[in-house]
Amino acid sequence: MSERTEKFFMGKGSFVDDIQLPNMLYLEIVRSKKAHAKILEVKGGLTAKDIPLTLTSTGESYRMGRNYEVEPVFAKGKVLYYGQPVAAVYDKDKYKARDLVESVEIAYQELKPVLSIEESLSSSPIHENRKDNIVARFEIGKRFSPESEVKVSDELYMERVLPNPLETRGIVAYYNSGKLNVWISTQSVYSIKNGLSKILGLDPAEVNVFQADTGGAFGSKSAVYPEYVIACYLSMKTKQPVKWIESREEHISSTRPGRGAKAELQLYGNKKGKIEGIEGKIYVDVGAYADDLSSTSPSWIGYQITGPYLIENVYIEGYSVYTNKSPLGPYRGAGRPEAAFFIERMIDKFADQIGMDPVELRLKNLPERPFQSPTGLKVLPSKSFFEEGIKSINYSELKKRNVGVSFGILLPAVFGGESAKIKIDEGVVKVWLGGNAHWQRHELFVKRILKEILEVPEEKVVLMNGDTTELQKGIGTWGSRSAITAGNALYKAAMLLKEKAEKMNINSVEQLLNSDLSAEYYENMQLDPTMISFLLTAAVAEMRDGIKPVIEEVWAYYDVGEPLSEEAVYGQITGGLLMGVQEVLSEALIYDSKGKPLPETMAATGIAYSINAPKYHVKIKTFGRSNTPHGAKGVGEAGTVGAPPAAARAVEKLLNKRVNKLPLDFDLLA
């Protein structure tokens, strides 16, 4: 049994909102009610005059400095999205702090908001210092002159989607005796520490970040947000602890959503079903401000556009563009689902156009030998994997129903590597990982690795929450990376510990548990084709109550390398599949004509409830081990990569109408 879950049932979890400190102040943010406006006057509250700071790019989004507009902590002069922080208020009483929000008066002069990729390309720049709304332009692959028999064209779009973890974002900051202590719900205490110290101009040695239990993230808890800086600033000023907990309404307007990607593509091939090339444009709506991850997102999508296939010719132009919407962030998959949706939907259309079975066509285009795509992506041959998968899901029978099938790859974000620390403390083996996200899966694989190497019983192992005072260096949990990177670091830290024990003539588990040995390990890693998993997903659609398309059943035949714990992998796969299916049917962040988010509640964002869950058929496979000591591959984002194209195809068959835009357009049902 897992102590981690047990404590949640006992009410002994320690989520950030559970933290109560004496003299704590409650912080509330006053947000813009306009998507695009000049600020004429702000009366009351803390504003940009008090905190004239700007965010820096951190966390998953941190790569290198680029020329883009970074979000200020508070809007300066202009507001550029609905929900942007304009001022802040606080009180020692939570209810009173909320009342104070109303006391701040903001006078606006409204401007016309830019709300779509098309509008962004044709409107004057929302940032006056720029010449247009283009954040960055990319060229992926090489120009080619198509001479193919068949040309398939389409325009595809994936709407914005909110991460919507069940626990919203939140922080407690306490500046005390020269140290800034931060408790936070996060995927990486390191990106928070680095970001806060950079933005606030503090010596990193003065900043301690502790991870509270984290109630889901899906990308939304990796970077530094304005509210975190405000909370820290306020605590430094008042010397009192400050708590800020995001409301769901704020999550909808101001937490960074993902997707918002459009493609105009041409696929070339011959009548026998050979794909000869793909070209076109990919646009990503990054919202009002950019960071490294969002600005480069079109190139990341383009890089993996060839999926598991052998496609000799690729030329993609990528554009990231500004709009008057909340800044874009990573959402489960971050670019991988976009690439899969784009290529897979084009392949289905190609199959229809030449009258070939889409699965047969896919199998035909898999490489026989390791293949390097013109985009630089290297993939291993996967034909036998997909052939077996097709048999395993019994495709020849499924074909008779409204079925969609997708082939996919999952690229883990191993870049940066990871760290791990093991410390034996009073008979307990404590573990810290650089990537913090406390899914059960982490706990299970930690126990499993330590059992394998150190032979310590599982109940003696405790996975600790992220803590920058215990483990100084680390990266974070995102991009299906933990099993590979943190698993690798822990494996090697355990080997170091074992060596130390041997040197000290410790030769029983009992002696080991009585020692006070510790070991720490960090290693950078590079993406290697053996780390890429292959995903076969199928979905069947049916009509419910004669009017509503639903996905009845989903099949996932997924390569996860050497699985560290099958049970935990299973739940991650079903969780991802449901999100992927729902993204096709209803889940989206849609805005009204003035740029205000349409959904006002969590339910209205179209998330899945139990009644929306399809029947799952999950097969966990090992198609080769990765080049790491424990052989694991990624899995966290598998379902959100595989499900959307499969579900979209299933619905397309059901309605007999092309599905090229997510979520489903109600017009299609007319």
Next chain:
Amino acid sequence: MRIRLNINGKDYESDVEPRTLLVDFIRDVAGLKGTHIGCETGSCGACMVLLDGKPVKSCLMLAAQAEGKKIVTVEGLSEGGKLNAVQKSLSQKKALQCGFCAAGFSIMGTWILENEQDTDYERVKSDLAGVVCRCSGYEPIINAIVEAAKNERKD
């Protein structure tokens, strides 16, 4: 306003504003942090408690409305430090990931075991329709509750 509430068999009394939500009373006055806030608008069920035996979303009620009633929170299900049948099953089957939804599903699951005649997969699935889990895809949770009900019947 003086409010006295009976939570998990114990009385908690405090001076609070009349607008105090039941969930805030449970968390901040009684200090029972197992009941969570996920949305405050009735969308998610993270705040689910039993009120005179019926599952309710405690973010949709004022504390004052719960006076004179018996409130059971997630902490009240695991008496003497022992998990109840539903919690044990959810835990053993590793049905949860982040755990933020633990209160909602243990409260609903417990209600199902106590009140539903029929506890097959489809029944449990539709009974859980008001509680959100963003991590699991629901199936592991439904299975764990169905299994707990089966074992209960056997005993």
